[in-house]
Amino acid sequence: MTQLATRPAQQHADARRPSRPRRRHHSAYLFIAPVGLGLLVFYLYPAVSTFALSFTAWGPFGGNTFTGIANYVGVFKLETFWSALGNTLLYMLIGLLTLPFAILFAVLLNREGLHGVTVYRALYFIPFITLPVASGLVWKWLYNGDFGLLNQFLGIFGIPGTYWVSNPTTALFAIGVVQVWSQIGYYLVIFIAGIKAVPKEYWEAAEIDGANGWQRFWRITLPMLTPTIFFCTIINVIATLQIFDLVYVMSASATANPAFSASQSIVSLFYEKAFVEADKGTATALAFLLMLLIGALTFVQFRLQRRWVHYV
Amino acid sequence: MTPVPRRTLLRSLAAIPLVAGCAGSSGPAFLPNGGRARIGYGMWDKDQVPAMQEVIDEFRREHPDVDVEIQLTPFATYWPRLQTAIVGGGAPDVFWMNAPNIAMYARYGTLLPLSDRLRRDGVTLAEHPRNLVELYRYSGEQFGVPKDFDTISLFYNRELFDRARIPYPDETWTWQHVLDAAAEVRDPASAVFGFSAALDRQRDLYPAIFQNGGWVLRDGRSGFADEATIGGLRHLTGAIDRDLAPNAMANADTRSRELFQGGKLAMYNGLPNDSNDPYEDPAVRARTGLAVLPRGVQQGTVIHGLANVVNARTPYPDAAYELVKFMAGRLAGEIQGRSGTILPSFAGTQQAFLDAKPEFRMQSFIDQVPYATAYPASVNTMTWERMQLQILGPSWVGPGGRPIEVSARLLAGDMDVVLAKESAV
Numbered sequence: 001m002t003q004l005a006t007r008p009a010q011q012h013a014d015a016r017r018p019s020r021p022r023r024r025h026h027s028a029y030l031f032i033a034p035v036g037l038g039l040l041v042f043y044l045y046p047a048v049s050t051f052a053l054s055f056t057a058w059g060p061f062g063g064n065t066f067t068g069i070a071n072y073v074g075v076f077k078l079e080t081f082w083s084a085l086g087n088t089l090l091y092m093l094i095g096l097l098t099l100p101f102a103i104l105f106a107v108l109l110n111r112e113g114l115h116g117v118t119v120y121r122a123l124y125f126i127p128f129i130t131l132p133v134a135s136g137l138v139w140k141w142l143y144n145g146d147f148g149l150l151n152q153f154l155g156i157f158g159i160p161g162t163y164w165v166s167n168p169t170t171a172l173f174a175i176g177v178v179q180v181w182s183q184i185g186y187y188l189v190i191f192i193a194g195i196k197a198v199p200k201e202y203w204e205a206a207e208i209d210g211a212n213g214w215q216r217f218w219r220i221t222l223p224m225l226t227p228t229i230f231f232c233t234i235i236n237v238i239a240t241l242q243i244f245d246l247v248y249v250m251s252a253s254a255t256a257n258p259a260f261s262a263s264q265s266i267v268s269l270f271y272e273k274a275f276v277e278a279d280k281g282t283a284t285a286l287a288f289l290l291m292l293l294i295g296a297l298t299f300v301q302f303r304l305q306r307r308w309v310h311y312v
Numbered sequence: 313m314t315p316v317p318r319r320t321l322l323r324s325l326a327a328i329p330l331v332a333g334c335a336g337s338s339g340p341a342f343l344p345n346g347g348r349a350r351i352g353y354g355m356w357d358k359d360q361v362p363a364m365q366e367v368i369d370e371f372r373r374e375h376p377d378v379d380v381e382i383q384l385t386p387f388a389t390y391w392p393r394l395q396t397a398i399v400g401g402g403a404p405d406v407f408w409m410n411a412p413n414i415a416m417y418a419r420y421g422t423l424l425p426l427s428d429r430l431r432r433d434g435v436t437l438a439e440h441p442r443n444l445v446e447l448y449r450y451s452g453e454q455f456g457v458p459k460d461f462d463t464i465s466l467f468y469n470r471e472l473f474d475r476a477r478i479p480y481p482d483e484t485w486t487w488q489h490v491l492d493a494a495a496e497v498r499d500p501a502s503a504v505f506g507f508s509a510a511l512d513r514q515r516d517l518y519p520a521i522f523q524n525g526g527w528v529l530r531d532g533r534s535g536f537a538d539e540a541t542i543g544g545l546r547h548l549t550g551a552i553d554r555d556l557a558p559n560a561m562a563n564a565d566t567r568s569r570e571l572f573q574g575g576k577l578a579m580y581n582g583l584p585n586d587s588n589d590p591y592e593d594p595a596v597r598a599r600t601g602l603a604v605l606p607r608g609v610q611q612g613t614v615i616h617g618l619a620n621v622v623n624a625r626t627p628y629p630d631a632a633y634e635l636v637k638f639m640a641g642r643l644a645g646e647i648q649g650r651s652g653t654i655l656p657s658f659a660g661t662q663q664a665f666l667d668a669k670p671e672f673r674m675q676s677f678i679d680q681v682p683y684a685t686a687y688p689a690s691v692n693t694m695t696w697e698r699m700q701l702q703i704l705g706p707s708w709v710g711p712g713g714r715p716i717e718v719s720a721r722l723l724a725g726d727m728d729v730v731l732a733k734e735s736a737v
Binding site for chain 1: 416421422503510562564701702706709
């Protein structure tokens with residue numbers, strides 16, 4: 001009843017000053033316009049046109065003809081697609097290891113009275129802001145089978161090394177480790193913020209009740225952190241499913257690498273098809289399938305979050 | 313219909329004979345509306361920039377109205393970028409072309425046909441190696457004009473040969489000599505290998521195949537299932553299995569040319585411009601020797617060369633053609649040869665190239681031209697070339713790898729599928 005009563009009054013107010021709320025809207029649109037335009041031009045339009053083009057066969061220099069679902073059928077018949085899909089999912093699983101490490105370091109860096117915290121934070125963050133191509137090249141040298149530091153180090157303990165990024169059995173994991181290493185800093189910062197947002201009283205209360213450090217972490221910090229963890233999982237999964245630069249720099253180079261198909265990801269396969277083999281029809285189909293995969297995995301995660309994410 | 317101002321109409325009519333008559337002559341007459349032309353020249357090798365700039369300077373002495381700007385793109389991104397630039401309309405007017413790509417670019421009409429212009433100017437290209445000129449012909453039309461060429465020679469490390477007390481390689485050498493010498497030189501303790509059997513098409517695979525009487529591509533069919541071809545490949549994988557040559561994992565981490573440069577490799581197959589780095593380092597220069605490739609059942613090597621081509625959509629086709637024509641001439645060859653960075657294809661200009669590195673027997677590259685086989689290529693070369701690396705790879709990892717016969721036949725099957733699609737289009 002109250003709603004009904006107030007409505008005419010509001011309408012009356014609107015009629016009296018018709019222009020003011022409108023103008024407010026205008027300026028709001030103005031503020032979101034740059035991002036909106038960017039999204040439209042650089043994300044939405046390419047996504048839609050990629051989808052449309054995935055039903056055509058492209059000549060190497062344009063000029064496309066409609067071929068229905070032929071590209072998708074072709075992709076599913078492609079042996080390299082299935083291996084790249086498997087590899088990409090493995091990269092995703094390895095990438096998820098970033099989060100426990102980031103949480104661990106965040107907790108350690110949040111301890112009271114730790115000296116040089118800013119230095120540590122900077123050290124963890126530097127790999128993230130380094131260009132993936134640069135860190136990939138440096139790691140490639142560390143991994144080098146004949147002259148690499150890693151093998152030299154293992155040699156001290158009498159452990160025989162290998163050609164880490166050229167050996168089909170180790171390549172994917174070697175690249176995955178670099179991925180984890182380079183991403184930790186980013187999630188670390190988010191987790192530090194997440195821990196700082198936990199009200200101190202909870203810990204104090206637990207301490208009074210006699211909970212030890214481990215219990216406080218397990219029963220308070222971690223549950224309070226679940227929204228942050230959820231957010232990080234979502235973006236981590238999306239990011240690792242799109243892994244490209246590290247694979248490209250460390251494995252998929254122009255030289256013959258026997259580990260190439262054992263470490264190729266979907267995006268690097270996309271690059272191969274689109275820009276090396278000039279088969280853009282297959283490439284756009286790959287891109288769309290990857291988008292579907294990302295969408296599906298994100299959807300599943302949103303479904304699952306109800307079971308384990310606690311909002312205060 | 314929009315009315316055309318009378319003066320504009322008259323002016324354009326007056327220009328017609330000018331445009332029509334200019335193509336053959338040099339000088340500013342070939343420029344539209346008598347102005348200046350700005351041409352972009354696309355290339356990928358930064359070692360060659362000084363020589364190409366000198367060639368361009370000479371060209372501009374004859375054609376002061378044409379500005380030429382070098383656009384350098386590293387090889388790793390050259391082709392993807394060129395392809396997108398051609399679609400988008402921002403590609404250079406004149407650019408470098410290689411054998412794997414020429415058929416595709418020609419088939420899709422991205423290159424300016426040159427036959428008529430060359431004929432009109434009486435340019436026969438007879439001074440360039442015949443199989444190179446033919447490499448840049450597609451459907452009877454000439455699309456590219458060769459600028460340089462390369463064959464493969466054997467680079468060897470004198471120090472390692474001296475230490476093992478074995479004579480240096482020469483034109484009498486066979487595969488057996490190579491294997492014997494490699495066994496002598498091989499020293500696992502200091503990680504020294506006898507020779508390189510890398511999974512490198514131009515340097516290792518193709519020469520070995522041709523030396524065994526094998527073939528890669530003929531009448532739209534793959535030659536990888538042929539016994540002679542497989543025999544050539546087995547020469548390489550056999551050396552890896554016997555631990556005389558680094559396997560593909562080692563080569564992927566450190567390339568043969570770097571191993572050779574570092575004194576860890578006694579022999580390796582190299583291109584003419586692979587001599588640049590060893591030559592620059594005095595210590596490496598002193599210990600490096602060059603010889604023609606050893607023979608299998610016959611002598612063999614692969615010949616490849618680059619050509620200059622004209623973008624079909626250039627706004628200055630005539631000026632661009634003049635530049636390409638100039639670059640096919642004697643002066644351009646002499647400048648390139650003098651720089652020592654590349655072996656020019658114009659006959660008689662190679663002496664400067666030989667003189668640029670007197671300590672090296674650069675003559676060995678030229679000696680092999682008579683029996684060299686042209687680089688195999690078709691429209692989808694890039695696709696089946698990738699297959700070679702991926703399908704042959706498992707046979708290149710040393711003992712326990714997939715037998716080369718199996719890999720080669722798999723490759724032949726997959727390659728035939730690609731080739732069949734090509735002829736079907």
